[in-house]
Amino acid sequence: APPRPPSPPPAAGPSPRHAERRRRSRLRSGSTVLLPSMLMFGVILASSGLLLMIEKGILAEVKPLPLHPAAGEVFRRVETRGGDLERELLRDIRNRTIRSVCGQRAMPRSVWELPAGQRRTVLRHLLVLDGALESVDVKLKMDHKSDLVFLGDMTPDEINYRLKNYYKFVFVRNPAERLLSAYRNKFGEIKEYQQKYGVEIVRRYRKNGGKSAGDDVTFSEFLRYLLDEEVERMNEHWMPIYNLCQPCAVRYDFIGSYERLNEDANRVLEEVQAPSFIHFPERQSWYKPVTAETLHYYLCNTQRRLIKELLPKYILDFTLFAYPLPNITSEFCRQ
Numbered sequence: 001a002p003p004r005p006p007s008p009p010p011a012a013g014p015s016p017r018h019a020e021r022r023r024r025s026r027l028r029s030g031s032t033v034l035l036p037s038m039l040m041f042g043v044i045l046a047s048s049g050l051l052l053m054i055e056k057g058i059l060a061e062v063k064p065l066p067l068h069p070a071a072g073e074v075f076r077r078v079e080t081r082g083g084d085l086e087r088e089l090l091r092d093i094r095n096r097t098i099r100s101v102c103g104q105r106a107m108p109r110s111v112w113e114l115p116a117g118q119r120r121t122v123l124r125h126l127l128v129l130d131g132a133l134e135s136v137d138v139k140l141k142m143d144h145k146s147d148l149v150f151l152g153d154m155t156p157d158e159i160n161y162r163l164k165n166y167y168k169f170v171f172v173r174n175p176a177e178r179l180l181s182a183y184r185n186k187f188g189e190i191k192e193y194q195q196k197y198g199v200e201i202v203r204r205y206r207k208n209g210g211k212s213a214g215d216d217v218t219f220s221e222f223l224r225y226l227l228d229e230e231v232e233r234m235n236e237h238w239m240p241i242y243n244l245c246q247p248c249a250v251r252y253d254f255i256g257s258y259e260r261l262n263e264d265a266n267r268v269l270e271e272v273q274a275p276s277f278i279h280f281p282e283r284q285s286w287y288k289p290v291t292a293e294t295l296h297y298y299l300c301n302t303q304r305r306l307i308k309e310l311l312p313k314y315i316l317d318f319t320l321f322a323y324p325l326p327n328i329t330s331e332f333c334r335q
C-alpha cells in the first residue's frame with residue numbers, strides 16, 4: 001500500500017460524527033441490521049495481499065446480517081482434528097507468554113497508559129467494524145477508509161466502549177518472514193516505497209549511493225536501516241508487531257497466525273457467529289509467499305552479525321507469538 005500520510009485530512013476519513021450519523025440513518029431506515037457482535041480488526045500484516053483479504057474479503061457480500069444465525073443454518077467449516085490440537089497448543093503457549101510478559105510491572109495495561117505516540121500508532125491501526133459492511137468490492141485495491149473506521153478516529157468514550165465490548169483479533173506472522181516479505185514487496189515492486197525509503201537507505205549505507213532510484217536496496221542494507229531506525233518511527237510494514245498492536249495494552253480475544261491463515265480466519269468467523277455463507281476468500285493468484293528456500297537464501301547471504309544485532313529489536317514478536325529465532329548456524333546455511 002502506498003504509505004498513508006501521518007494523519008488523514010479530516011475530509012477524507014469518515015469522521016466519528018459522520019459515521020454516527022450514517023449509522024443512525026441506517027437504523028432509522030431499517031434497511032441494514034447491525035451485527036450483534038461487533039468485530040475489531042487488528043491489522044499487522046506485512047503482506048498487502050493479506051490486508052486486502054482481511055479487510056475486504058471477510059465480509060464480502062454481506063447483506064443485512066441476521067441477528068442470530070437463521071434457524072437450521074449449519075456451520076460447515078472444514079476442520080481437521082489434528083490441526084485443532086496444534087492450534088490449541090499454540091494458542092495456549094501464546095496466551096501464557098503474553099500473560100507472564102504483560103503481567104510485569106512496567107508493561108502497559110491499557111491503551112491510556114501508553115505514551116501518546118505509541119497510543120496513536122495502535123489506535124490508527126485497529127480497524128473497527130460497526131455493523132455490516134454496505135458493499136465490498138474484493139477487487140478494489142486496499143482502501144483502508146471505506147466502511148471500516150480506525151479506532152483512532154473515535155472519541156475516548158467510543159474507543160473505550162469498543163475495546164471493552166467488541167471482539168478483538170489480530171493476525172501475526174513469523175517476524176523473519178514478515179521482514180523479508182516487506183523487503184521484497186516494497187522495494188521490489190512499489191515505487192512509492194523505493195522513493196520514500198529506498199533512496200535514503202542506499203544513500204546512507206552505500207558508498208556513492210547517491211544516484212540510486214531506491215529500487216536496488218539490498219536485504220543487508222534494509223536490515224542495517226532497521227537496526228538504526230527508531231522503532232516508534234518505523235513504517236507499519238516493518239515496525240515490530242508488538243509496537244504496532246500493543247498486545248499488553250489491548251487484550252485481544254484471538255491471535256491468529258498468517259501461517260494458518262485459512263483455518264484461523266474461519267475460526268474468527270465462527271467466534272463472531274458469522275453466517276455460514278461467509279467465507280474467507282482464496283489467496284489472490286498474484287500473491288507469492290516467501291518460501292523456506294527464499295528465507296534460507298536471504299538469511300544465509302547476510303552477515304550473521306547483522307541479523308544477531310537486529311534480533312533484540314524484534315525479540316518480543318518472536319517470544320510473545322511463539323516463533324523460533326531464525327537458524328543462521330553455518331550447518332544450516334551449508335545445506
Ligand SMILES: *[C@@H]1O[C@H](CO)[C@@H](O)[C@H](O)[C@H]1NC(C)=O
Binds near residue numbers: 091095252253254
Ligand atoms: C487466553 O485465555 C483466556 C482464558 O482462557 C481467554 O479468555 C483468552 O481469550 C485467551 N487469549 C488469547 C489471545 O487466546
Ligand SMILES: *[C@@H]1O[C@H](CO)[C@@H](O)[C@H](O)[C@H]1NC(C)=O
Binds near residue numbers: 335
Ligand atoms: C539449525 O540447523 C542445523 C542444520 O539443519 C541443525 O543441526 C540445528 O539443530 C539447528 N539449530 C536450531 C537452533 O534449530
